[in-house]
Amino acid sequence: MIKPKRLLSLLLRFIAFGTTLAAVILMATSHEKGTFFAVSYEAKYTDTPAFKYFVIANAIVTVYGFLVLFLPPGSPIWRLVLALDLVFIMLLISSISAAMAIAQVGKNGNPRAAWLPVCGQVAKFCNQVTGALVAGFIALITYIILLLYSIYNFLNPLFEKA
């Protein structure tokens, strides 16, 4: 019978793995063809290095999440998992931040720099990118909860009073 603590941790890790996978798939399959005054173009995620970085970062975290799901409970590698969780949280934060900065310009434009918003022409692309960012956000929050939970479990023995 699995202990409830282990079940909760496993469930959280599965959610984190699922959401990073969803973020990768949503962002990678987002492309749309459109016409802008008889000029046809295609919007893909490879147009911006920020979206490419988002896909790569979330792919790395997906692979890591998949591998950690199969780690047996008692092994000493869990300390390394704690450190790697922190590193991958940082990676996720930086990828979401970068993708969101570019997506914000794509949605609202930047009139001072004469950058027009593109979401008007490629609404489906924009919606899918938004979905990928939301999935990335949920993954980030799940990983933060996991990190805090791991630290709490790790520190609890230190606070036990005799």
Place this chain on the structure above:
Amino acid sequence: MGLQNEEKLELGCSSSQPRSKKWVLLTVRVLAFLATATATLVMALNKETKTLVVAMVGSTPIKVTLTAKFQHTPAFVFFVIANGMASFHNLMMIMVELFGQKLDYKGLRLAMIAILDMTTVALISGGASAATFMAEVGKNGNSHARWNKICDKFETFCDRGGVAIIASSAGLILMLIITAMSIFKLLNKPKSVSS
């Protein structure tokens, strides 16, 4: 006699080791504070005004004055705020280290320092990455979205922005080292004997 001297030497070594570690941590914190403060100031004072000739009417040129400020881009605003908060955090930690050795909250002092350091690392990394990618679009433009590059016209603005981003990245690496040291301190803290 010989054994007694050895014992005294060993005790002397162990008592001086945490002190040198404390000074190492303090020095790295000061460096990180300087890096993030530099990034904040350089980006916050980043402004360039340029007069461009737009068209010629007869023989008089029509000039347009354009200003590039950091407030125009939300990514840079986030960058300034994140680095400002990081410098404030480092300053507070330095003050607590120097003057507030007795400050504690139910024995959670080291844990709180470690967690706050982690959140600051997260904050700086978010700010630096957003600013980096916005600067990349500004430098290279984006042909697919028809966004023209602006760095060929506003060179000083771009240069200063680049310096701020590099300073923030250096601050990020230093903060990572500090976080590792704080977590190390937390996990190795001597277990206090409960009364």
